[in-house]
Structure formats: C-alpha cells, structure tokens
Amino acid sequence: MDITKTTYFLCLEYRDSSVRVTVSEKNNPVVPVPV
Structure with a gap:
C-alpha cells in the first residue's frame, strides 16, 4: 500500500x-502527516 497516496x-x-x-x-490505523 502506498503510504503517500x-x-x-x-x-x-x-x-x-x-x-x-x-x-x-x-478502519485503517494510519497517522495523517501534515503536508
């Protein structure tokens, strides 16, 4: 899975x-990174 996308x-x-x-x-434990 592409983390950037x-x-x-x-x-x-x-x-x-x-x-x-x-x-x-x-559902998907992904930490949102501020861009």
Missing part, C-alpha cells in the same frame, strides 16, 4: 469532513 487521501478526507477521517483511522 494514503496520506493524501486522509488529508482530503480531513478537509472534507473530520468525522470521516475518524472512521477511516479506526
């Missing part, structure tokens, strides 16, 4: 809705 996806989700990011983190 995953991080970018999480960033978009975070900007779209914080709640969606929370759910994503529960």
Whole structure:
C-alpha cells in the first residue's frame, strides 16, 4: 500500500469532513502527516 497516496487521501478526507477521517483511522490505523 502506498503510504503517500494514503496520506493524501486522509488529508482530503480531513478537509472534507473530520468525522470521516475518524472512521477511516479506526478502519485503517494510519497517522495523517501534515503536508
């Protein structure tokens, strides 16, 4: 799994809705790195 692509996806989700990011983190424990 590409970490860069995953991080970018999480960033978009975070900007779209914080709640969606929370759910994503529960399903996929990936720490979002601020770009």
